[in-house]
Amino acid sequence: MPGIDFTTVRQRITMAEVLGRLGFQPTSVRGEALRGPCPVHRSASPGSRSFSVHLGLGRYRCFRCGSRGNALELWAAAHRLSLYEAAVTLCQVVGVEVPWITRW
Numbered sequence: 001m002p003g004i005d006f007t008t009v010r011q012r013i014t015m016a017e018v019l020g021r022l023g024f025q026p027t028s029v030r031g032e033a034l035r036g037p038c039p040v041h042r043s044a045s046p047g048s049r050s051f052s053v054h055l056g057l058g059r060y061r062c063f064r065c066g067s068r069g070n071a072l073e074l075w076a077a078a079h080r081l082s083l084y085e086a087a088v089t090l091c092q093v094v095g096v097e098v099p100w101i102t103r104w
């Protein structure tokens, strides 16, 4: 299994892009800070504000399930994937090339 350059994946894929692909609908917006239902534990109520995300920092956290991290980690947590699987599927969904690390 070839390696993946995770740094490049993180640089190419923004938090806004991941939120869009997850169908995230914020219930509150303050500049780049959004709150809303959590795509990781799948908040039952669409009016939930347990999930907090900052677009500029590219970080999220949920006060309910405790999940937190960057855009790639959010994609992995929401789909129950390993970081490796998350990087591959996310690149495919967004339409960027997977930055494989080729070893000589």
Ligand SMILES: [Zn+2]
Residues within 6 Å of the ligand: 038, 039, 040, 041, 042, 050, 051, 062, 063, 064, 065, 066, 067
């Ligand atoms: Zn949560």
